[in-house]
C-alpha cells in the first residue's frame with residue numbers, strides 16, 4: 001500500500017512538473033498523429049498479439065483414419081479412454097500459446113458436446129458411458145490455466161438429415177451455435193469453415209443471421225471465416241501469407257467458400273476499407289486429424305512457417321491433433337516445446353537494445369515523445385517513432401548505431417503502431433550503407449530472415465520508401481537465429 005502511494009505521488013509530481021514546464025515555456029505538447037482508417041477493433045488488436053493459436057481437430061475421424069468423415073460413422077467408435085484436456089492445455093501453456101480452438105463439430109456432423117438437437121454426439125458414444133462432454137472438459141481445463149478458448153462448428157454437415165433444406169438446416173445450425181455460445185463461458189474466437197465438397201447438397205448458409213447472433217451473445221469474440229468479419233482466412237493451408245500482406249481488404253469483394261479470392265485473401269488490399277487481418281492455419285502433421293502413421297513436422301519447417309505467417313503480419317493457427325487415447329502425442333508436445341525454446345533463443349535478446357538510435361526527423365522535435373528511442377522500449381503498440389512533417393523529398397529513415405565493434409545478426413524485426421492504422425508500403429534495410437534486404441508491408445510484425453546469412457555492421461538503417469501518411473514504427477529488433485542456415489545462392 002505504501003509503495004503504491006509513493007508511486008502515485010511520484011507520478012503526480014512528474015505530471016505537475018511537465019505540465020508546469022509546458023505552461024511556462026508556452027510550448028504545446030506534440031499530439032499523436034491522426035489515425036489512418038480502417039482501424040483494428042480492441043478484440044482484433046488483442047488477437048494479433050497472441051501470434052500463435054492452437055487448433056485441435058478431434059472427433060470420429062481420430063478413430064477411423066479419415067480426414068473428412070462421411071457422416072455415417074457409428075458414434076460408438078468415439079472412445080478416447082485416456083482423454084485429459086489438462087494435458088492439451090499444459091502443452092499450449094509450455095509453448096506460450098494463449099488461445100486454443102477445438103472442433104466442436106467437423107464435416108461428419110458428430111458433436112463433441114451433448115447437443116440436445118441431435119443424438120449424433122458424445123451421448124451415443126462409449127466414452128464415459130455417453131455421459132461425457134469434450135467441449136466442457138476443454139473449456140474448463142483452459143480456464144483453470146488462464147488460457148482462452150475458441151470453437152469450430154462446421155457449416156457443412158454430412159450427417160444431419162436437415163442438410164439440404166435451407167430453413168430447417170439454418171435453424172438447426174443456429175440452435176447449436178446458441179448452445180455453444182451460452183453454455184461454455186466466454187469464447188474468444190469462433191471458426192466458420194467455408195469448405196464443402198462441390199458435389200455436396202446445395203445449402204445457403206444464413207451467415208448474416210449467424211454472425212449477428214454470435215455478436216449478440218458474445219460481444220468480444222472474433223469471428224473467423226473466409227470473409228471475416230473479424231479475422232479472415234489467408235487463402236491456403238500451408239501457413240504462409242503473401243510477402244505483401246495487408247490487414248486491410250474490401251469485405252464487399254469477399255464471399256465464403258469462393259476459390260477465386262484466395263490470391264486476394266493472401267495479400268490483402270492497401271486501399272481496403274475493412275480491417276480484417278489474416279490467420280494462417282496449418283497442421284503440425286500432414287493431416288488435420290491424428291493418424292497413427294503420421295509424425296510432426298521438423299523444427300526447421302515450423303520455424304519457416306512462423307517467419308512466413310507471424311513474420312508477415314498474420315497470426316499462426318497451428319493444429320495439434322489429440323490421438324485416439326485423447327492425448328496430444330508426446331512427439332508433438334516435444335516439438336512444440338522445441339519451437340518455443342527456439343523462438344525464445346532467437347527473440348528474447350534484441351541486439352539493438354543497448355545501441356543508440358537516430359532518425360531522419362521526429363515529430364514535435366527532440367523530447368516531443370515520438371523519438372526513435374521508442375522502438376527499443378517494451379511497448380510494441382502505443383509508443384513509436386514518428387518522423388516530422390518536414391522530411392519533404394527525403395524518405396524517412398531510422399538508424400541503429402553501435403558504439404564499437406559492430407553487431408552480428410541475421411534477422412531484422414520491424415513492427416508498426418497498427419493501432420493508428422497499417423501504413424508502410426515499401427521499406428529497405430541497409431548495413432553500413434549497403435542494402436541487405438527490402439520489402440513491402442510491415443504491419444504488426446515483419447521479420448526478415450536475411451537470405452545472405454549473418455551480417456556484421458555498426459550502422460543499420462531502415463528506410464521507409466513509401467507509406468500511407470507518416471510511417472509509425474513501434475519496435476525494431478536485430479536478432480541472431482542460430483537455426484538459420486541459408487543455402488548457398490538462395
Ligand SMILES: *[C@@H]1O[C@H](CO)[C@@H](O)[C@H](O)[C@H]1NC(C)=O
Pocket residue numbers: 068197198199200
Ligand atoms: C466429394 O464427394 C465425392 C462424392 O461423394 C467424393 O468422391 C470426393 O472424393 C469428394 N471430394 C472431396 C474433396 O471431399
Ligand SMILES: *[C@@H]1O[C@H](CO)[C@@H](O)[C@H](O)[C@H]1NC(C)=O
Pocket residue numbers: 166202203204
Ligand atoms: C443453390 O440454391 C440457391 C438458392 O437457394 C440458388 O440461387 C442457386 O442457384 C443454387 N445453386 C445450385 C448450384 O443449384
Ligand SMILES: *[C@@H]1O[C@H](CO)[C@@H](O)[C@H](O)[C@H]1NC(C)=O
Pocket residue numbers: 253254255258260261
Ligand atoms: C467469387 O468472388 C468473385 C470476386 O469477388 C466474384 O466475382 C464472384 O461472384 C464470387 N462468386 C461467388 C459464388 O460468390
Ligand SMILES: *[C@@H]1O[C@H](CO)[C@@H](O)[C@H](O)[C@H]1NC(C)=O
Pocket residue numbers: 249250253269271272273
Ligand atoms: C477496395 O475499395 C477501395 C475503396 O472503394 C477501392 O479504391 C479499391 O479499388 C478496392 N479494391 C479492389 C481490389 O477492388
Ligand SMILES: *[C@@H]1O[C@H](CO)[C@@H](O)[C@H](O)[C@H]1NC(C)=O
Pocket residue numbers: 323324325326327328329330331
Ligand atoms: C497418445 O499419446 C500418448 C502420449 O504420447 C501415448 O501415451 C498414447 O499411447 C497415444 N495413443 C495412441 C493411440 O497412440
